Every structure is written in structure tokens, then in C-alpha cells.
Amino acid sequence: MAPVLFYFFAIMTLVFAVAVVANRNPVASALSLVVSFLGLAALFVGLDAYFIAVIQVLVYAGAVMVLFLFIIMLLDLRAEERRRVNIFAFVGGGLVAVAFVAQIWMVLQRFEAGKTAFLPLPAERIDDVRNVGRILFSTHNLPFQVIGVLILVATIGVVVLSKRELK
């Protein structure tokens, strides 16, 4: 990926990520998150990770965010807009964020290997989806099965916590 494109999408991801937090209107926040996800997907494309890029758009920017928006609109959250900023939390959170960024910066300065270019991918066609699927059902099957249990638990949890009257 050309450096120009990288910087464009990286800045887009970051600016809209900040907008998610800064916006007082929940719908605007959710929409900013969609744009931030799209920028992230573009960065994945730049790394030749097409499958993850597609999943990022389909699952996160698509399904999850649409669900988010629906819920926000149905709930009609107005309280968030009236909420005052807590100065202490704002300064504290800001300090932690600044310290964290400074630390990443320092680490990257000392990280020689980070400056080398990626090895080019082999010329023949690489079948992303097929490879991911194959790994999930062969060598990485155990964690995959545990994820299945996790989703079962999450489903039960949603039912138990959201059903109006349990029977």
C-alpha cells in the first residue's frame, strides 16, 4: 500500500475513533465507529489480509453496527447529551492516554526490526478463506470449540438478562 493511502486511512481510523468518544449524540457516535471500522478494514487490505478486511466490514461495520444503531434509536437515549463532563476523570483519562502513546512512541523508536519492510507474498494465489477454514477445523480446533461454548453462554445470558418475564 502506498504510504499516502496508509496515512490517509490511519488518520481516518483515529479521527473517527476520537469522534466516537467525543460526540454527545449516540447515533453520531455509532456512525463514527462505522467509519473508523472502514478505515481499519482498508488498513487490513494494505497488509494483504483480505479475509480479515472483508470480515471487518461485513461483521463489525455491517451487522454489529446496524444492530447498535437500531438499539440506540429504539432506546432514544437523551441523557447522554445532557451529561456534564467530569473534569477530574477527563484529565485523568487524558493523562493515561498521553502516557500510553508516549510509551508506544518510545518503544517504536528503539525497535529496529519495525523499520524493515514486509516480505513480499508468494506470487501464486493464496486462498485466504480456505486456509482460515482449514486451520479452524484441524490444528486450531480446540480453541474453536471453546468459542462455541462461549457463544452458547452469551446466548443464554442475553435471554436471561433481557426477557421481560422468565418462566
Next chain:
Amino acid sequence: MISPLSLEIVVLILGIFMLLVESFSKSDDKQGLARFAIVILSALVGFSFFTTGNAGVDLSRAFYSADATALFFKRIALVTTIVVLVMALEYRTVLARFIPGVTPGAGLGEFYSLPIFTCAGLMFMASAVDFLLIFVSLELVTVSFYVLVAYMRRQSTSLEAGVKYLILGALSTGFLVYGITWIFGLTGQTNLYAISEALHTRDIARAPLLFGVMLTLVGLGFKIAAVPFQIWVPDVYQGAPTPVTAFLSVGSKAAGFVVLLRVLEPFLGLSTINTNVLTLLAILAGATLLYGNLAALPQDNLKRLFAYSSIAHAGYLLVAVASVQNSPTSFGSAGVAVGYYLVAYLLMTLLSFLVMIVVSNHSRGDDITHFNGLAKRSPFLAFGMLAAMLSLAGIPFTAGFYGKLLVFAAAIQAGKFVLVGIGVITVAAGFYYYLRVVAAMYWQEPNDDTKITLSFLSKFTIGTLTALIFIFGIFPQPIVQSLRSVPMIQTAQH
């Protein structure tokens, strides 16, 4: 001999079976389900002694290790879940009041089944030797806790606790995954043994590696409630249903520590960064000890007191972790100290929570004043609580005392005298707040004279836990030997 993975499989099948029975049975009384689960889980504790080990497994490519440490922590998970189910049975009337249901037993079946899945997650965590499985099983545990903490929907404190736990849990997961990403980026491996091999054979930049380890520590620090990642603990512990609080403070913590030991092992074996990591751990340990013990002093609510006490005990455990010495075959005395301390912690914490549930069922509250004159109302319960409190404070001839002894011995061996100093001071603070409960039970007049009734199951569990606290306090050798005879964590061969 049975394959070790079959333990988890049976637990999972049990959980799914309970959910099926719950949804198809006509009866409103769900207690049979929990009793059935208790029987099966107890049988599994027995079966865990007949499992085949790691023979023929190449650990540097495996996700799952069945070494002695893993089995030890699997038993801790199973026993914790059993006692939590006993508590859940005792707690069912309170729970029913705060669940919006049309039938009397609504939602209770799920409340008995969810801990089974949590237990499976804890057992996977005990065995996980690959960051992928560590992450996935950790999430299984955390997600089931999100649900369990917020379970009493009609009580706003429970919901608040659920939301707080969800947000901070997600944040900590973010840190953990970011740390894992850095480590993966540097070594190209997610398996801990393969990481260890890569660290020793390749030249890996020091600063980014330390950064990755630090982020992982932050993520795990949230799970074990170490300062400064403890902010969520008091509110979540107080708001959650009491059996869930007990489960959180024992199960989640034990699994967090086994993962911490496993994750740290490859990095502590690397001479270029191990002093930095150990210093970091020592600072965490000192801060956790001081904060947990001092903040517990003014607490009047027993659940909140236990929240701070749980932070304090994480501090003692961290002292042991910070005293890990890098020996080629084993983690040495520090590993033994962590293992023994967790067993003692399990016994005394579960015992005190069980007594607390019974008492607050009758007194309708869990402040220390609700324990006034408990010795007159029910000498049996008061004695159980007394044993738990003495052990938590670390009085000789209890399991808690021997645990602290092992921790401090390991710290002295490693030359961490400052930590020992802080430890001794904080133990003195611990005497004050634990013995306040004892004083209320034995020297105050009771608020009401109603007799406290106990189910046989609870009576049996309280009796067993009380007896074990003294037995392990006076004869600690069986556990220490079983921990010492095998290397705590098997280091990769180089």
C-alpha cells in the same frame, strides 16, 4: 486411565444437559438440577486422579497441557464450583425475589447451569499453554461472569455491578490482546513453549518485548484484582449475588494466577528482562498489599470487606510470584507457596461466604452488625466463621497461617525483604478487620433471637471446610508434597 480432556468434555455435557432438562421439565423446583451437578462434579474430582499425563504430546505445538499443575488447578475449579452450587441452593430465595419471573423457580435453572460452563472455562485456563486457548477460555469465564454478576435484574446494585464489570472487563481484555499481539509480532508464536524457544534462540529486541509483557500483565492484573487495576472490585463484589462473589474471588483468581505463572515463565527465563519483570511484579505486590489491607479497615459491609480482603490476598499471592527464582527444573518454593496459598484461600473464602449467605438469609443484610451475637444464635455457624476469620487473618494452626508462612519464606529466599516488611505490617492490619467480625459474633448481643436453620448439604459443607482449614493448618505436608514432587511449571528443554 482417562484422557484429561474428557474432564472438560463431561463438564460441558453436564452444563448442556442441565439446560435441556431445565427447558423441558414441568417442575418449578430446580434444586434437583444443582444437586445432580454437585454429584457429577464431585465424581469428576475423583476421576481427575486417574488421568493420563502429557505422554507423547509435543507441548510446543499443543494448546492443552495436562501436567500436574493443570490437574491441581482443575481440582480447585471443580471444588469451587461444587461449593458455589451449594451456596446457590442456599441463596435461591433471595435470588427469586430479584428475578422477574412468572413461576416461582424462574431463572434458577440457568443460575445453576452457568457456573458449570464457567467451571469448564476455568479448567481450560488451567491447561492452556497457548495464548489462543488462554484468551478464548478466559473470555468464556469472563462472559459467563458478566451474566452471573448482573443476574438479580430487579436490584439496581446488581445491574450496576454487571455494567461496571462488563466495561472494565472488556478494557482489560483489550490490554491483554494488545500485549499478546506484541509478543506474537516479535516471536511469531502464540504457544508459550515455542515463545520460550524463540526467545532463547533468536535475538529479540528488548524494549518492545518488555512492552508486550507489561500490557499482558495489565490485562491479567485486572483479572486477579491487583492494584492499580482493582477499581472494579468493591462495587462488583458488593453488587453481585453472593455465590457469584465467592466464585469470582476464588475461581477467577486461582485461574488468573495459574495463567499468570504460565505466561511469565518464558519471560522470567530470559536473563535480559527478568529483573525488570520481577521488579514490576514486586511493585504491584507491594501496592496491592497496602491498598487492600488499609482500605479494608473502615468497611462495615461484610461483602465489601471481603472485596478488599480479596485484593489483599492477591497481594500476598503476588509476593510469591515476585519471588519466583529462575531455576531450570521448577519454579521452586514460590510455585509451591502460590499453590498452597490458593488452596487455603479457597477453603477460608468459600467457608466465610457460605456462612454469610446463611446468616444474611435470616438477618436480611450483610453488614457486620448483622453478625452480632451469632455465637448465641447458632454456635455451629459462628465457629465456622471464626475458623475462616482466623485463617484469613493468619493465626497459627490454620491453613491461612501456613500459606502466609510459605509466601514469606519464598520472599526471604529471593531476598525481597521490603515486601516481607510490608507483608508483616499488613498482616497486623488484617488482624484488626477480620477480628472485628469475630468480636461482633462473640461479644455483642444478638439483634434478634430467631433460630437459624440449615440444610443438611450446607451443614455438611461448612463442617468439611472448617475441618479442612485446621487439618491443612496442622498437617500441611500432603499438599506441599504433592506440589513439590512435580515441577510447578515444566520448563521447555534447551
